[in-house]
Amino acid sequence: MTTFTALTTLTGRKQAEALGEAMERLTPEPTGVGVFELEDGSGLWEVGGYFTEAPDQAGLALLAELFGARGFVISELPETDWVAKVKRELAPVEAGRFFVYGSHDADRVPAGVEPLLIDAAMAFGTGHHGTTLGCLKALDWLIGQGQAKARVADIGCGTAVLAMAAARTWPDRVIASDIDPVAVDVAEANVRANDLDGRVDCVEAAGFDHPALAAAAPFDLIFANILKGPLMALSPDLCGALEPGGHAILSGILVEQADDVVAEYARHGANLERREDIGDWSTLILRKTL
Structure with a gap:
C-alpha cells in the first residue's frame, strides 16, 4: 500500500x-x-x-x-515491510546485566546476562527508548546496591520488559498492569515467550484500584514508566502503595520536567535517591522515607 x-x-x-x-x-x-x-x-x-x-x-x-x-x-x-525492516535495524540493548533482544538476534545473546526477548512486532517498550533503558539501568543499580525486592509492580507496563527483568532477578511474583488492553495482551505474550508464566501476572488496570494490586500492596519496588501528567496525578496513590524503605523507579519524564516530579513525590514521602538523564529523558529512583 x-x-x-x-x-x-x-x-x-x-x-x-x-x-x-x-x-x-x-x-x-x-x-x-x-x-x-x-x-x-x-x-x-x-x-x-x-x-x-x-x-x-x-x-x-x-x-x-x-x-x-x-x-x-x-x-x-514506497511499500515497506516495516517489521522486517525493524528486525534488521533494531540492535540488541545492553543495560547492565540485562540484554534485550529480538528473536532475530537470538544467536547474539552473550553468556552471563539476563536475556529479555521482545520482538519487533511488539515494539512499544523494547529498551531502545531512553525511558525504558533508564529504568533497566536503574534496576541494575539497585541490584548492585544489594537490594532484594519481594513485592514488585510495573504500572503502565507496555511490553512488561521491566516486570520481566524483576522476575528474572528475584523469585517472587511480579504484577504488571496497563490501562490499554492491547498492551496487556502484548505483555502476556512476552511473558510466555520468556518462559515466565506464573512469575508475572498481567492485569488491565488504571492506577492501583485493581484487586490484584490492592491485595499485593504495599510494594518494595514500583516501576512507573509513563508520562509527567499521569505520574503527578498518581503520586499520592503510588506513594501510598509503597512500603517504608521501598523504591520507585519513575520515567517517561523529560529532563526539564524532572524537578517538578521530584518535588511532587517528596510531598508524599518519596525522596530522590538517584537520577540519570539519557538524551531528553530522565529516570528517577525514589525511596520512601515516611
Whole structure:
C-alpha cells in the first residue's frame, strides 16, 4: 500500500501543537500526526502527518499559511515491510546485566546476562527508548546496591520488559498492569515467550484500584514508566502503595520536567535517591522515607 508523509517546520511549541491538531481535521484524515522540537538549536518545531491516501495539498497549504509555517513537503513512500525492516535495524540493548533482544538476534545473546526477548512486532517498550533503558539501568543499580525486592509492580507496563527483568532477578511474583488492553495482551505474550508464566501476572488496570494490586500492596519496588501528567496525578496513590524503605523507579519524564516530579513525590514521602538523564529523558529512583 502506498503511503504519504507531509512535513513542515515553524517556530514555537504552541503554534506547532495547534497546527498538529488542525491537521487531524483534514480530509482525508492523517492516520498519525507528530509534533517534535528539532534538536539543532534552531528553535524550530517539526509537524508531520502520515497518510494512507494522497493528502489535500490545498488544505495543507492553507494550514501552513494560517499558522506561519513553511510549505509542507509531501512525499510518497514506497511499500515497506516495516517489521522486517525493524528486525534488521533494531540492535540488541545492553543495560547492565540485562540484554534485550529480538528473536532475530537470538544467536547474539552473550553468556552471563539476563536475556529479555521482545520482538519487533511488539515494539512499544523494547529498551531502545531512553525511558525504558533508564529504568533497566536503574534496576541494575539497585541490584548492585544489594537490594532484594519481594513485592514488585510495573504500572503502565507496555511490553512488561521491566516486570520481566524483576522476575528474572528475584523469585517472587511480579504484577504488571496497563490501562490499554492491547498492551496487556502484548505483555502476556512476552511473558510466555520468556518462559515466565506464573512469575508475572498481567492485569488491565488504571492506577492501583485493581484487586490484584490492592491485595499485593504495599510494594518494595514500583516501576512507573509513563508520562509527567499521569505520574503527578498518581503520586499520592503510588506513594501510598509503597512500603517504608521501598523504591520507585519513575520515567517517561523529560529532563526539564524532572524537578517538578521530584518535588511532587517528596510531598508524599518519596525522596530522590538517584537520577540519570539519557538524551531528553530522565529516570528517577525514589525511596520512601515516611
